[in-house]
Amino acid sequence: xxxxxxxxxxxxxxxxxxxxxxxxxxxxxxxxxxxxxxxxxxxxxxxxxxxxxxxxxxxxxxxxxxxxxxxxxxxxxxxxxxxxxxxxxxxxxxxxxxxxxxxxxxxxxxxxxxxxxxxxxxxxxxxxxxxxxxxxxxxxxxxxxxxxxxxxxxxxxxxxxxxxxxxxxxxxxxxxxxxxxxxxxxxxxxxxxxxxxxxxxxxxxxxxxxxxxxxxxxxxxxxxxxxxxxxxxxxxxxxxxxxxxxxxxxxxxxxxxxxxxxxxxxxxxxxxxxxxxxxxxxxxxxxxxxxxxxxxxxxxxxxxxxxxxxxxxxxxxxxxxxxxxxxxxxxxxxxxxxxxxxxxxxxxxxxxxxxxxxxxxxxxxxxxxxxxxxxxxxxxxxxxxxxxxxxxxxxxxxxxxxxxxxxxxxxxxxxxxxxxxxxxxxxxxxxxxxxxxxxxxxxxxxxxxxxxxxxxxxxxxxxxxxxxxxxxxxxxxxxxxxxxxxxxxxxxxxxxxxxxxxxxxxxxxxxxxxxxxxxxxxxxxxxxxxxxxxxxxxxxxxxxxxxxxxxxxxxxxxxxxxxxxxxxxxxxx
Numbered sequence: 001x002x003x004x005x006x007x008x009x010x011x012x013x014x015x016x017x018x019x020x021x022x023x024x025x026x027x028x029x030x031x032x033x034x035x036x037x038x039x040x041x042x043x044x045x046x047x048x049x050x051x052x053x054x055x056x057x058x059x060x061x062x063x064x065x066x067x068x069x070x071x072x073x074x075x076x077x078x079x080x081x082x083x084x085x086x087x088x089x090x091x092x093x094x095x096x097x098x099x100x101x102x103x104x105x106x107x108x109x110x111x112x113x114x115x116x117x118x119x120x121x122x123x124x125x126x127x128x129x130x131x132x133x134x135x136x137x138x139x140x141x142x143x144x145x146x147x148x149x150x151x152x153x154x155x156x157x158x159x160x161x162x163x164x165x166x167x168x169x170x171x172x173x174x175x176x177x178x179x180x181x182x183x184x185x186x187x188x189x190x191x192x193x194x195x196x197x198x199x200x201x202x203x204x205x206x207x208x209x210x211x212x213x214x215x216x217x218x219x220x221x222x223x224x225x226x227x228x229x230x231x232x233x234x235x236x237x238x239x240x241x242x243x244x245x246x247x248x249x250x251x252x253x254x255x256x257x258x259x260x261x262x263x264x265x266x267x268x269x270x271x272x273x274x275x276x277x278x279x280x281x282x283x284x285x286x287x288x289x290x291x292x293x294x295x296x297x298x299x300x301x302x303x304x305x306x307x308x309x310x311x312x313x314x315x316x317x318x319x320x321x322x323x324x325x326x327x328x329x330x331x332x333x334x335x336x337x338x339x340x341x342x343x344x345x346x347x348x349x350x351x352x353x354x355x356x357x358x359x360x361x362x363x364x365x366x367x368x369x370x371x372x373x374x375x376x377x378x379x380x381x382x383x384x385x386x387x388x389x390x391x392x393x394x395x396x397x398x399x400x401x402x403x404x405x406x407x408x409x410x411x412x413x414x415x416x417x418x419x420x421x422x423x424x425x426x427x428x429x430x431x432x433x434x435x436x437x438x439x440x441x442x443x444x445x446x447x448x449x450x451x452x453x454x455x456x457x458x459x460x461x462x463x464x465x466x467x468x469x470x471x472x473x474x475x476x477x478x479x480x481x482x483x484x485x486x487x488x489x490x491x492x493x494x495x496x497x498x499x500x501x502x503x504x505x506x507x508x509x510x511x512x513x514x515x516x517x518x519x520x521x522x523x524x525x526x527x528x529x530x531x532x533x534x535x536x537x538x539x540x541x542x543x544x545x546x547x548x549x550x551x552x553x554x555x556x557x558x559x560x561x562x563x564x565x566x567x568x569x570x571x572x573x
Contacts, residue, residue, distance in 0.1 A: 044072045056477055088451045089329050093444075096362045097333030099319045099520025099545055101493045107546050109370035127155045131289035132568050135346040138292055139197040142189070149189075149200030152292075153182035153244050156202045159290045160247055163572060166271050167288060168263040169281035171207040171224075172215055172248040178202060181244040188242070197349050199242030204291040206282050207248040208255060208328035209235055218328050219253040219278070221261035222460045232326025233361065234295060234337055234354045241353040246291055249281030252464065254449070255302060255330050259463035267310055268569040269535050276306035282340045283310040288572040293341045293350055299330040300441065301513040303338050304525050304540070311527040311536030312340045313555070313565055315347040318546045319520030320365050322351070323358035331444035332363075334517055343565050344524060344555030351548060367546055375553030378416035382554065383502035384409055385509060387424045400537045404528040405507050408539045408558065412506065415557050420502050425509065430494060434515050437488040439473075441517075443481045446473035492519045503550045505542040516542060524551040527564045536567070 049065050049072075060068065100106070123146045124130050130138060130152060141147045157175055164170040185200035205211070208218050210228040217223045231239065239245070250265045252258050258265045258280035265280035267273050268288035275284040279296025283306035286294050296303040298316050307314030315338045322337040329335060339350035348371045357366035389406055393399035413419050425431075449470055458467035495515070499505060508523075509515060516523055522543040527536040543551040559565045 044069050044076060055475060083450070083454065086451055086454075089448055090326075092362075093332045093447075095332075097319065097520070098363075099492065101496045102489070104496065106365060106367055107544070109368050109546065109549070111368045112370040112372055112549065127151045131155065131159060132342070132566075132573070134343040134565075135198070135201055135292050135341060135349055136343065138201055139199075139349070142200045143194070145189075149182040149185040149202075149244060150179070152200065153178050153202045153246065156246050156291055159288075160285070163268075163288055163290060167266045167268060167275075167284050167290075169250050169265050169275070169284040169288075169290070170247050171217055171219075171250050171260075171262065171281070174211075174214055174245050174247055177214070178244050178246045181239075181242075185242050185244060195240070195242035196353065198238065198353055200244060201242075201292040202244040202246040203238065204247040204249040204282060204285050204294040205235060205245065206251050206279050206294070206296050208251055208297065209248075209295065210326040211235055211245070211248065214248060216248070217261070219251040219255065219260035219463075220456075220460065221462065222456050224261060228326070230326060233323035233358050235326070237354045237356075238295075238350075243353075247281075247285070249285055249294060251280055252277035253461060254452075254464060254466050255297065255299065255328065256464040256466065258306070261462065267535075268572050269311060270533070271571075274309075276309035278302040279306050279340065283307050283312050283314070286310070286312050286340045286342065287569060289568065293339055293346055295350075295354075296338060296340050297324075297327060297330075298336050298338065298517065299334045300517045303336075303340065304513060304523055307340055307525045308536075308538040308540075311538065311567070311569075313343055313347060313524070313526040313559075314338065314340045315344075315351060315548065315551070316516075316523045316525075317351060317355065317548055318522045318543075320363040321355045321522075321546070321548070323354075323356075323361040323364050325358055325360040329448040331441045331448065333444060334441050336517075336520075344526060344552050344559055347524065347555075348549075348552045365546070370549040371552060372549060375549075375557070377412075377554055377557045380417040380503045380550065380554060381420050381501065382412050382417045382504050382506055383420045383422045383499065384506040385424050386421045388507060388511065391511075396531075400531045401539075404537045404539050408528055409506055411558060411561060412554070415561065417554070422498060422502070422505070422509075425494070425498070430491070430510070433487050433491040433494070434510070434512060434518060437484050437491055437518050438514060439476050439484045440481065440488060442469065442473040443476050446470045488518055491515070495519045495521070499542075499544055503544070503547070504554050507540055508542055521545060522548050522551060524548075524555045526555055526559065527567065528558075528562070529564055530567070534570075 046065055046069060049069050160170055160173060209232040210216050210230055212229055212231050215225055216228050250260050253260050255278040258274040258277035265275045265284050267275045268284060279302050282294035282296040285291050287310035303314055303316050316336055317338050319336055324335050339347045341347050352369050355369055358364045393402055453470055461467055524541045525538050528539040529537050531537050541551050541555055
C-alpha cells in the first residue's frame, strides 16, 4: 500500500537534508521526546534537561548538560521535519523482525496434503441446519451439490441481520458483494471449475482489513465512512480461493477491546457480557453461526483472547506466515493474521489459503504449511510445565482453565503421545526479559499512529485509552528501545532452548500472552468443555516456529475424541 500522504516528489530538500544530517546526534539514553514536546519556537532549556534526566533515570554534569541541550535544540528541528513528512499508518518500516533465533533456519516442511473435507453427515434437512457446521462439512456438501453457495450465503446473511442487533458484531454487511460472489461460485462449480475447499463458503473479516469499495473503519467513528480502495492481501487470497465475503466485522476502537462506535460486541454464550477483543466481531459471529469462518488479527491477545471467551477454535500463526499488506498496523514486529473457526481442521483450510510469501510484506516466508490429512499423534512429544498447571488459581476463571488443561493432558496421553514435563524458567531473568521487551510494542504503535493522532487528535477516541498510551510511548528513549529489542533476542533464544525438544506445548511457558507475541510463536486455542455457568472453557496449544501443522494435528485429534467444538450457544440455534 502506498504511503498515505507522501510521494517521492515535492519533499522539501531542507527537510530531507536535516533528517539525514542528524542521524548520528542522539548518542545518549535521554528521551528524544524532550525536544519533540517542547513548544514550537521555544529552545530546549537546562531546566527541561534536568526534568528529562530524572524521567530517564540519568545524571549529567552541568557542562555535559549544556552540550546536550545544544544538540537537542537542533534535533528538535529534525523531529518537526519528520512530522511534516506525514508518514501514514501504511508507510512500511525497513527494519523487519525475524522470529528465528540466530543460527536457526526455516524447518524442513514438505508440501503435504490439503486438509480433507470429509463430512460426518450425509446432508442437511434444511439450509438452516448448516449454520454451525464446520467448513470441512460445508465444503463437502457444496462439492456434492447437496447445497448451493447462494442458499448458504442467503442463510448466513439472514442470520447476520437477525442477531446483529443483539451481538453488535457487524460494521458493514456486504450483501450485494456476497450474493454476486455466491452466484459466481455456483456457476463455476456447474462448469467444473473448483477453486478448493473454501469455494463458495461465506466468511467475515475484521474491519481493519482494506476491502475495495467497502468502508474500513478500524472501529473508529471518525473513519466509519472511509474507503481504502484496494483489497488487503489476505482478502485477495480468499477471493482467489472462491470464498464469499458476507460482512466486515467489529473490532474494539483502533484494535483495542470490544467497544467500538456501534456499541459493545457481545458474547453469544452470554450476551450480557462482552466478546473480548480486539477481534471481537470475528469471534462473536463465528460462535453464533453467522459466518462459516472469519479472519482476525493479533498483536497481543487480540485473536486468542476473544476466541477463548466465545468458544472458537482460533489459530494465531507464526509471525510472518500471513501477509499484513492492506491491514492496519498496530506494531510492525508483533502484528499477525489468523483464522477463527469451528474446528482445528477449518483453521488449516483457511491458513493454507492465506499463507505464503508476499513481496509487499517482507516479513513473510515462502514455506508450505505441510498439513497431514491423517496425522499420527503417537509419534509426538507434547511438553507441559507442571508448575504452571498446578499453580494456585487467582480466580474461578483461571481454575476452570487449569482444570481443562489437566483434563486435556490426560487425553493427550491416552492418544498415545509422549508427555514431556518441562522445567519452569528460573524466576527473575525470564520475567524481566518479557517485561523489558514489552516497550517495543509501545514504541512501534506510537510511530504507526503518529499521523492519525495529528489528523484526529485525542478527542476522536471514545472507547479506548490510546491517546494516553501513545503519548507515554514518546518518552521511551531510542537507546532503551534498541536495548529492549536486544533483550527480545535473548528471550527468543531462551524459548527456543526450552521448546526445541518437543513438538507441541500444552498451554504456555508462562501465564502471559505477551511472551508468545514477543517471540512470534504460533498458538491454537479451542473449547474444551463448559464451566458451571455454561460458558466455554478453552485450552491453548503452543507450537514451534512455522510448525502449525503439528498444532492442527493434535488439536484435530483432541476434537475428534471429545467433540467439545460442536457445542452451540443455546439462544442462537
